[in-house]
Amino acid sequence: MAFENVVVAGIGETAKHRPSRRNDQPYHTLEEYFRDAADLTLADAGLEWGDVDGLGVARPSTETPYRYPLMLAETLGFEDLHWLTTTDHCGGQGVPLLAQAAMAVDSGMVDSILCLGADTPKHPEKGSGEVFPRDPRGFAREYVDPFGLQGANALLAMAQRRHMDRHGTTVEQLGELYVAQRAGATRNPLAYFDEPVGLAEYVDSPMIADPVRLFDCVLPVNAGFGFLLTTPDIATDLGVEPVSIRGVGNSHNPEVAPRREFTAMGIGTAGERAFGMAGFGPEDMDFLQLYDDYPIVELMQLEELGYTEPGEGGAFLERTDLAHDGDLPINTGGGQLCVGQAGVGGAAFVQVLEAVRQLRGDGGDRQVPGAERGLVTGVGAGQYGKNLTAHSVAVLERGVPS
Amino acid sequence: MNVDDVPLPSLDAAVDRVFWEAAAEGRLLVQECPDCGERQFFPRSWCHYCGADGVEWIESAGTGHVHTHTVIRRETELPEFADEVPYVVAYVELDEGVRLCTNVVGCDPGDVEHGMPVEVSFAPVDESVALPRFRPR
Numbered sequence: 001m002a003f004e005n006v007v008v009a010g011i012g013e014t015a016k017h018r019p020s021r022r023n024d025q026p027y028h029t030l031e032e033y034f035r036d037a038a039d040l041t042l043a044d045a046g047l048e049w050g051d052v053d054g055l056g057v058a059r060p061s062t063e064t065p066y067r068y069p070l071m072l073a074e075t076l077g078f079e080d081l082h083w084l085t086t087t088d089h090c091g092g093q094g095v096p097l098l099a100q101a102a103m104a105v106d107s108g109m110v111d112s113i114l115c116l117g118a119d120t121p122k123h124p125e126k127g128s129g130e131v132f133p134r135d136p137r138g139f140a141r142e143y144v145d146p147f148g149l150q151g152a153n154a155l156l157a158m159a160q161r162r163h164m165d166r167h168g169t170t171v172e173q174l175g176e177l178y179v180a181q182r183a184g185a186t187r188n189p190l191a192y193f194d195e196p197v198g199l200a201e202y203v204d205s206p207m208i209a210d211p212v213r214l215f216d217c218v219l220p221v222n223a224g225f226g227f228l229l230t231t232p233d234i235a236t237d238l239g240v241e242p243v244s245i246r247g248v249g250n251s252h253n254p255e256v257a258p259r260r261e262f263t264a265m266g267i268g269t270a271g272e273r274a275f276g277m278a279g280f281g282p283e284d285m286d287f288l289q290l291y292d293d294y295p296i297v298e299l300m301q302l303e304e305l306g307y308t309e310p311g312e313g314g315a316f317l318e319r320t321d322l323a324h325d326g327d328l329p330i331n332t333g334g335g336q337l338c339v340g341q342a343g344v345g346g347a348a349f350v351q352v353l354e355a356v357r358q359l360r361g362d363g364g365d366r367q368v369p370g371a372e373r374g375l376v377t378g379v380g381a382g383q384y385g386k387n388l389t390a391h392s393v394a395v396l397e398r399g400v401p402s
Numbered sequence: 403m404n405v406d407d408v409p410l411p412s413l414d415a416a417v418d419r420v421f422w423e424a425a426a427e428g429r430l431l432v433q434e435c436p437d438c439g440e441r442q443f444f445p446r447s448w449c450h451y452c453g454a455d456g457v458e459w460i461e462s463a464g465t466g467h468v469h470t471h472t473v474i475r476r477e478t479e480l481p482e483f484a485d486e487v488p489y490v491v492a493y494v495e496l497d498e499g500v501r502l503c504t505n506v507v508g509c510d511p512g513d514v515e516h517g518m519p520v521e522v523s524f525a526p527v528d529e530s531v532a533l534p535r536f537r538p539r
Contacts, residue, residue, distance in 0.1 A: 157472035
């Protein structure tokens with residue numbers, strides 16, 4: 001299988017906000033972020049609202065009613081959609097939405113599909129525990145929440161603790177990722193953080209869930225994102241720089257072995273599927289946009305996707321230049337750790353959009369020299385006794401499908 | 403660690419009531435599949451591994467070791483635990499082979515280590531719920 005009749009023809013990304021009682025940043029509604037993201041994406045592609053016949057919506061984590069994607073279509077003003085696809089894949093959503101939308105265009109169901117993700121985890125009057133709805137009756141409610149597991153911070157802290165215990169991975173090694181991404185963010189006007197941070201400042205940042213520190217935790221922001229897929233012919237007519245989707249692979253809830261290792265993610269299988277469809281290997285990627293809610297999640301991906309051996313990720317980070325012009329550019333615009341992550345609704349869109357920018361040559365002063373193709377990943381869904389278990393990987397390439 | 407304000411299980415499903423009613427009596431139950439022999443936790447009405455109905459309850463000896471843990475220093479998602487910080491959340495591997503999300507209590511949070519031997523210690527919350535926590539043994 002190959003996606004021969006679809007390209008990315010437009011992207012859009014709003015400013016990031018973190019409104020609270022302690023600042024005067026604006027609070028916009030979820031729907032306002034969706035609308036801004038749609039406007040920006042359509043303008044980038046050179047299309048009008050009435051020109052798209054498909055809509056893709058990533059389900060937000062901000063509380064919404066059932067049928068929300070249809071309510072959103074009504075609120076925004078989309079009429080007679082031929083195709084409405086939605087994802088509810090937790091942290092990784094941008095990547096599986098890209099894959100689902102590519103299938104809709106490639107199969108001929110639609111000429112073009114606008115894909116949107118937005119979320120509002122920051123409310124000026126509410127804490128994060130009040131913004132996200134809790135599990136009403138599943139395993140989280142019955143067997144996790146009573147013990148006070150503080151969400152992903154605590155879950156990934158346990159993965160990091162075990163990686164450190166088993167393999168000698170150090171906080172300083174993980175900090176290499178954060179410091180490099182903060183440097184990348186200073187070259188990205190859409191990143192929330194615009195100041196660099198040194199290794200000592202990273203190590204000294206306040207402890208949240210030992211060994212996870214403040215700067216290990218993804219930065220929650222209110223924001224909206226979009227990308228538009230259409231056919232190569234329409235993209236040519238529009239005169240945009242197209243990006244093709246060479247391979248996609250998913251592995252959701254991989255491996256149900258009884259005593260699964262807590263530091264195992266299972267994204268390697270999704271990677272093999274994506275590389276296999278693309279006809280490329282890990283060594284062919286000019287950059288990686290790795291889903292980053294915590295540096296330990298990036299490290300585990302590097303090990304499972306074939307960039308280093310299992311258990312060796314810490315040493316790999318120490319000896320590898322991760323900058324946009326380095327040995328292996330990773331999260332060149334700062335990643336979600338520094339750009340910000342909009343809940344799960346906007347999750348992994350940072351990865352998809354930065355890959356498209358790099359492949360169009362729009363990376364500005366963080367452009368990866370000669371970028372022809374790159375990898376994007378989306379990861380989510382912490383389960384019982386495991387770390388993250390929803391995995392999507394895509395290989396993107398400059399130009400129309402060859 | 404205080405137990406007055408913890409979010410309680412819903413006890414909507416019969417399978418969960420069996421577990422929590424036993425816990426209230428000081429017994430820790432896990433499940434075993436008579437068809438494939440695997441043991442599982444959290445409880446379900448079917449086998450997670452082979453899909454068979456009729457999984458059976460077995461009583462755990464309540465002993466095991468710390469598989470991995472974290473010391474919570476900030477209440478970021480569950481504000482009910484604000485007064486408990488710092489506290490330990492851990493996955494404990496029971497000698498029966500399954501892992502439980504739990505707390506390690508009865509020692510300084512900084513003293514918890516990978517592989518540390520622990521035993522269950524029930525903390526009553528109300529008449530129907532006692533939390534299976536673990537302490538060093």
